[in-house]
Amino acid sequence: MKKIKNRAYFSMLIALGLVFGLCIFAIRLYANGKDWAMLRANSSVYDEGVLDTGTIVDRNGVVLAHADAGVFSYADDETVRKSCFHIVGDYTGNVGTGAISVFSSKLAGYDFIDGVASISGKGGKVKLSVDSSLNAIAYKALAGRKGAVLVSNYKTGEILCMVSTPSYDPNNPPDISTPAYEGVYMNRCLGATYTPGSVFKLITLSAAIENIPDLYTRTFTCAGGVSLGSDFVKCTGVHGQQTIEQALANSCNSAFSEISQELGADTIFNYADKYGFLKSLSVSGIDTTAGNIEKGEAGTSNLSWMGIGQYNDLISPIAMLRFVSAIANDGVANEPVILKNSHSASTRLMETDTAQKVQELMAYNVAYAYGQGNFPNLKICAKTGTAELGDGTSNAWFVGYLDDSEYPLAFTVVVERGGGGLANAGPVANAVLQAAVADS
Ligand SMILES: [Zn+2]
Known part of the structure; x- marks a missing residue:
């Protein structure tokens, strides 16, 4: 009798062990099944x-x-x-x-x-989420130049256009050892960082709106540049007396040198960080390359150039798209996604009041300086950038959004060594946006 009892216990133990093992397997299958199925050794996939x-x-x-x-x-x-x-x-x-x-x-x-x-x-x-016909238009507008073009819906976060050049036809891969194909496998929209030049002034401006109480009543004077010790921060013109609206529209380096010195390197750095420029972002699970900013010392031209978007500033096109999307959307960024109908999280980057003030100035840029005629029938608000690279060439930037509830589109265009922002990146943005409002 005792023997039978022991056997019964033993059998039960074995049965329990089996059930336990099955549970462990089920949990592991649930957790790792995708990875197991996607192992490259799986010949059915x-x-x-x-x-x-x-x-x-x-x-x-x-x-x-x-x-x-x-x-x-x-x-x-x-x-x-x-x-x-x-x-x-x-x-x-x-x-x-x-x-x-x-x-x-x-x-x-x-x-x-x-x-x-x-x-x-x-x-x-x-x-x-992309519209391949918009991609084709952006690709043609880049006309063989290297660069990045992004357009998104700032109400949903969906990216409608994402083009990186150089590129090639995957049906007919070329010899990529020539300079024309340098970095051809990199998606520059997500993976490259560029000297931003004056598009960075939008970041410095946002910080100034929140930290310089008399910003809107002050007069900024430009005599062609500013002396800081033995350094000289040169402006692109002699702009005379300006309001903050005019200083941004003129993209005046003298005014933004003054603002940068007043804000200080820490404040500018912290705003760039808060706006997501200094960290890796995730676009539908794809990690992007973080930007980088070096703080210039107080009282030096390095600090001025830091706030102007030169010095050692580097930012990615996708971070700029997210930032202008947040400005357009009253301070809240709907995170950029590339999957149609995927959920886009939202992040508040700045106060509503700050965003609306930047909106007004970006609208003024077009009316006062860029020429509405260059963007027929588009309710466009924008900022140009001509980022000097130190070898006589410059990256052309044009960033902004449409103030249009029917077409809530944000955009970022970079043309590498493209020259002036308005003349070279502006028409690329215009070509894609015209198509986007025509066929959607
Ligand atoms: Zn100036």
Whole structure:
């Protein structure tokens, strides 16, 4: 009898052990199943290390990439292929931040119950927020120059246009060893940082609005530059007496030198940090490259140039897009996303009152200095930047948004070594925005 009792206990222990083991396995499957299914050794998902399933479409359903049973294809249109190269990525895996790599488990159709859908014969579909026809227009407008173009809806965070150049046709990869293809695998919108030049004045201005009480009643005088000890901060003109509105529209270095010295390096640095310029952001799970700012010493031209967007300032195009989106949206940034209908978190970057004051000045820039005629029928508010690179060339920047409830679009354009911001980046922004308001 005792023997039987012992056996019963022993059997129960074994049964309990099995149940316990099953529980552990179920938990691990739930936690790690996606990773296991997406291991490159899984031949039902990968063909010799290449993701072999799934379809990527743009916001209008245009197919941008498709893989099935060893056959890989991209968009039908050559310009669409080139302009979407970085956001889509390539099946050879050269573009690490492309949708093919980043959303591989979605493309494989992975879910917890069925595992990878290609086993049941249906790959997953990823719908991007971009409009591939806008990408094509931006690509053409860059006309062979290197740079980055971003347009988003500042009410939803959806990125409608994301183009990085140089690029190439993934159906016909060129010899990339020439300088024309320098950094061709990098999505400059997310991964590059640039000297911002005068677009940085929007950051310094926002800090000034909150920290200099008499900003709006003060007169800023420009005699062509400012002497600081033995240094000279040169202005691009001789602007005479100006209000803060005029100083921003003139992009006056004398005025912004005065403001920068008064704010101090810590304050400017802290505002740039608060606005997200100095940290890595996440765009639908893709980590972006953080910018960097070095503080100039009080009383030196380095501090002035720091607040003017020169010195050692470096920022990414995506951080600038997020910042102007927040200005347009009364201080709240809807975080940029590249997946259609994905949830966009929102972050307050600045007080409503500050945002509205910057809005007024950005509208004034266009009316007073840039010329509404350069942007027909667009309710555009903007800031230019001509960022000197120290070798006689400059990056052309044009950033801003449409003050238009029907077309709540924010934009950032950078043309590397493109020359003046208004003359060179302005027309790129105009071309894309005209198309965006025409067909949406
Ligand atoms: Zn000036």
